[in-house]
């Protein structure tokens with residue numbers, strides 16, 4: 110029977126739980142919740158401190174920590190470890206697994222944990238706070254860098270702050286960048302910096318120096334890049350002075366690259382795995398980029414309509430046409446000059462491709478934009494860039 114209060118230290122991975130426990134209670138008292146299979150496995154002692162990794166609430170691993178909080182709600186003292194998301198992400202990537210290898214414990218999965226924290230950080234702490242408040246559990250919130258107590262409002266500000274700047278040495282940057290894999294952009298890392306591949310650089314220059322500066326007004330504040338890959342168009346937007354920038358990307362590896370680059374560059378871009386075409390997305394942006402994404406979408410016309418709804422000033426859509434080499438492989442006829450939509454093949458990782466005239470008609474028929482102009486894509490002759498003005 111447990112007589113005294115159980116002390117629980119809870120937080121995401123690398124939020125300083127073990128260090129805090131050692132400092133406050135002594136190393137020998139740690140009991141790891143992830144090693145308990147059922148609630149009865151909880152040691153029958155008054156002196157244990159339970160270490161709970163909050164990421165288990167989202168990563169699908171079996172976890173009994175919620176059950177423990179519920180069952181012992183009147184008899185526990187919870188210490189919630191928090192810090193700025195960027196500080197935690199930095200620790201995750203710089204965390205060495207050498208010690209873990211020596212001690213023959215599970216090697217720390219830096220990439221997986223980094224992705225989970227990038228995706229769920231704010232959400233998971235909100236869920237925890239809500240639960241602790243509802244269950245009326247006694248909680249202290251500890252800022253993990255300095256081990257000071259903070260109140261709930263301060264904690265929420267820290268958790269929501271996506272742009273806290275961390276200090277990094279050249280070695281830190283190199284180690285962090287070594288976790289990136291730029292298979293799609295074919296870019297490389299050189300001397301702790303990303304070296305953008307030539308074709309991509311031409312597209313960046315074309316979109317920002319030619320299209321945006323020619324067709325869009327000067328007062329542009331916000332931009333969303335849907336299907337942003339490793340976020341390089343978003344970082345370019347930041348260099349050009351955009352103040353609010355969002356990049357969405359569904360592929361985990363690409364989302365991970367983008368977040369590592371954000372951290373290394375202390376960037377203000379927000380990356381998200383939201384699918385704006387499925388989720389009830391309402392936020393609007395001055396500029397919307399949809400570059401080489403439409404031919405992967407199941408409902409491209411609905412998606413164009415959605416782009417029109419979230420766009421305040423200008424949408425830039427790069428798309429493969431019926432002359433696209435991959436699409437040409439799937440058919441023998443040449444139809445580039447009509448208003449045609451080509452049905453591609455999923456083995457080619459394409460859904461539909463469009464001729465220029467097809468895009469023009471869709472936009473006009475459904476009053477999506479006031480005007481549309483076309484350019485050839487600077488690096489790929491089978492692709493077109495449509496500039497759509499509201």
Ligand SMILES: C[S@@+](CC[C@H](N)C(=O)[O-])C[C@H]1O[C@@H](n2cnc3c(N)ncnc32)[C@H](O)[C@@H]1O
Nearest residue numbers: 335336337338357358359360384400401402405
């Ligand atoms: C061909 S890549 C283009 C990347 C980048 N826009 C460029 O042009 O260099 C298409 C990207 O869109 C992403 N994607 C596809 N559907 C998406 C959606 N609904 N929301 C966000 N990203 C999406 C894919 O995961 C992929 O990384």
